[in-house]
Amino acid sequence: MLIGKVVGTVVSTRKEDRLEGLRFMVIREVGPEGKLTGKGVVAADAVGAGVGELVLYATGSAARQTVFTKDRPVDAVIMAIVDEVAVDGTKTYVKFVDD
Amino acid sequence: MLIGKVVGTVVSTRKEDRLEGLRFMVIREVGPEGKLTGKGVVAADAVGAGVGELVLYATGSAARQTVFTKDRPVDAVIMAIVDEVAVDGTKTYVKFVDD
Amino acid sequence: MLIGKVVGTVVSTRKEDRLEGLRFMVIREVGPEGKLTGKGVVAADAVGAGVGELVLYATGSAARQTVFTKDRPVDAVIMAIVDEVAVDGTKTYVKFVDD
Amino acid sequence: MLIGKVVGTVVSTRKEDRLEGLRFMVIREVGPEGKLTGKGVVAADAVGAGVGELVLYATGSAARQTVFTKDRPVDAVIMAIVDEVAVDGTKTYVKFVDD
Amino acid sequence: MLIGKVVGTVVSTRKEDRLEGLRFMVIREVGPEGKLTGKGVVAADAVGAGVGELVLYATGSAARQTVFTKDRPVDAVIMAIVDEVAVDGTKTYVKFVDD
Numbered sequence: 001m002l003i004g005k006v007v008g009t010v011v012s013t014r015k016e017d018r019l020e021g022l023r024f025m026v027i028r029e030v031g032p033e034g035k036l037t038g039k040g041v042v043a044a045d046a047v048g049a050g051v052g053e054l055v056l057y058a059t060g061s062a063a064r065q066t067v068f069t070k071d072r073p074v075d076a077v078i079m080a081i082v083d084e085v086a087v088d089g090t091k092t093y094v095k096f097v098d099d
Numbered sequence: 100m101l102i103g104k105v106v107g108t109v110v111s112t113r114k115e116d117r118l119e120g121l122r123f124m125v126i127r128e129v130g131p132e133g134k135l136t137g138k139g140v141v142a143a144d145a146v147g148a149g150v151g152e153l154v155l156y157a158t159g160s161a162a163r164q165t166v167f168t169k170d171r172p173v174d175a176v177i178m179a180i181v182d183e184v185a186v187d188g189t190k191t192y193v194k195f196v197d198d
Numbered sequence: 199m200l201i202g203k204v205v206g207t208v209v210s211t212r213k214e215d216r217l218e219g220l221r222f223m224v225i226r227e228v229g230p231e232g233k234l235t236g237k238g239v240v241a242a243d244a245v246g247a248g249v250g251e252l253v254l255y256a257t258g259s260a261a262r263q264t265v266f267t268k269d270r271p272v273d274a275v276i277m278a279i280v281d282e283v284a285v286d287g288t289k290t291y292v293k294f295v296d297d
Numbered sequence: 298m299l300i301g302k303v304v305g306t307v308v309s310t311r312k313e314d315r316l317e318g319l320r321f322m323v324i325r326e327v328g329p330e331g332k333l334t335g336k337g338v339v340a341a342d343a344v345g346a347g348v349g350e351l352v353l354y355a356t357g358s359a360a361r362q363t364v365f366t367k368d369r370p371v372d373a374v375i376m377a378i379v380d381e382v383a384v385d386g387t388k389t390y391v392k393f394v395d396d
Numbered sequence: 397m398l399i400g401k402v403v404g405t406v407v408s409t410r411k412e413d414r415l416e417g418l419r420f421m422v423i424r425e426v427g428p429e430g431k432l433t434g435k436g437v438v439a440a441d442a443v444g445a446g447v448g449e450l451v452l453y454a455t456g457s458a459a460r461q462t463v464f465t466k467d468r469p470v471d472a473v474i475m476a477i478v479d480e481v482a483v484d485g486t487k488t489y490v491k492f493v494d495d
Contacts, residue, residue: 001321001339001341001373002338003339007186008185008187008191009184009185010183011183011184012180014180015178015179018165024155026184026185031336032323039131039136040130042155044100046313047311047312047313056309056339058370059159060159060160060161060356060357061259061357062360062361062371062372063161063370064161064164064370065315065361066315066370067313071164072161072164073163073165073168074164074178075100075157075161079313079316079370079371080316083311084307085305085308086306088304106230107283107286107290108283108284109283110281111254111279111281112279113279113281114245115245115264115265115277115278116265117263118277118278123199123278125230125284138235139201139229140199140200141200141230142199159259159260160258160260160358160457163259170263171263172244172256172263172275173260173277174199174256174257174258174260174261205428206428206481206482206488208399208480208481209482210477210479211477212477213452213476213477214442214475214476215463216462217475222397222476224483237428238428241397258457259458262461271442271458271461271475272454272458273458273459298438298440299437300406328435334435343412343469344412345410353420355469355471357471358456359459360471361469362414362467363469376412376415378408379408380409382404382407383407384436
């Protein structure tokens with residue numbers, strides 16, 4: 001999996017039938033130290049992620065192993081919202097939670 | 100998935116039997132901000148995409164999860180026509196529609 | 199899929215039993231404009247391709263979706279001989295056919 | 298497979314249901330000569346790996362072939378702890394074991 | 397598939413149960429012209445390859461299509477020993493065989 005930041009959305013009306021109801025998010029990869037790296041990819045959303053959130057996403061056939069993406073032609077899925085990343089004993093990311 | 104622009108076509112008469120009837124399109128990857136990036140790839144078309152259109156395409160085993168590509172030896176498929184891309188709150192692409 | 203030019207062959211006698219009878223071709227990727235790009239890969243041949251021909255090849259699990267490669271440990275297959283490539287309205291490749 | 302060093306962890310509470318109970322580790326690829334290379338990836342842990350250990354990890358559909366990851370949306374798994382690496386007749390890594 | 401040279405071995409005692417009995421070899425990719433290219437990867441051995449030999453290896457789900465690797469969490473397998481490579485009409489590699 002890779003850590004990514006959700007930075008946008010893609011809207012499509014004409015598409016393969018099995019894609020109906022899926023949300024497509026634009027993700028930018030984020031290195032474990034929290035820096036934006038790499039180019040953007042588009043992933044289906046299986047956890048209700050919002051723009052600005054840090055997420056884990058899986059690619060390849062793993063992307064079809066969620067309730068929302070089973071048997072659908074998607075090759076990337078957001079499967080978790082990241083709460084915390086720790087590298088070399090240091091917390092490099094902690095999700096800010098409103099009370 | 101990646102966002103791509105359909106820039107061309109590939110014609111083949113001698114091919115694996117199961118490929119009969121599929122259209123092969125040349126795609127250039129387009130970053131979320133709308134810039135052409137990367138080299139060209141060839142994808143099967145599952146949605147009736149035309150040259151010049153912005154599309155979403157999936158690679159790997161996901162490419163066989165459409166009605167048109169099931170059980171066929173293809174590793175990339177156009178599975179959606181893009182209407183709109185938004186990144187960081189800005190629309191970076193809006194499909195022009197003739198009335 | 200990618201467009202490639204068949205540039206050579208690989209011969210192997212000691213190999214996994216299920217590979218018996220398959221031909222292995224060395225392919226160099228060719229961009230849609232016809233330039234050789236990238237390094238060489240080895241693909242199983244499912245269409246009787248010859249050295250010098252332009253072909254389409256698929257990688258990953260798609261490589262096992264032909265009659266010749268089903269259930270065999272191959273990750274790349276030549277599944278079509280290219281007749282013609284058109285990019286941006288220009289034919290960038292047309293196969294020369296002897297009569 | 299690739300050789301990697303476990304350098305951190307990722308915590309997530311909101312995630313796909315099937316991920317419950319899995320540990321996610323941040324891994325940095327290590328070349329066979331023992332140098333850290335490449336950027337970090339996140340892998341599910343199938344062997345009880347700890348931060349600091351050298352491991353083997355597999356990506357793609359192989360990541361779902363362990364007892365812990367079967368049918369789960371993960372694309373990378375730690376499937377072995379490395380004891381020893383030898384390259385060109387030289388041991389480039391030997392795990393230190395406390396008695 | 398890619399052509400590689402076996403340059404080393406990886407030993408692991410603590411690993412996923414299904415990996416028992418598999419040998420893990422360090423491979424360096426070799427271009428069709430015989431030059432070492434790329435970094436090292438680790439592949440399971442399905443043909444009894446030895447250090448120093450030139451081999452073909454397959455990655456992804458193809459790596460589980462041999463008798464030795466079926467249903468095991470491996471993403472790369474040595475599935476053939478290379479006898480000969482020919483590129484552009486020239487033999488770039490011929491295996492030396494002792495009598």
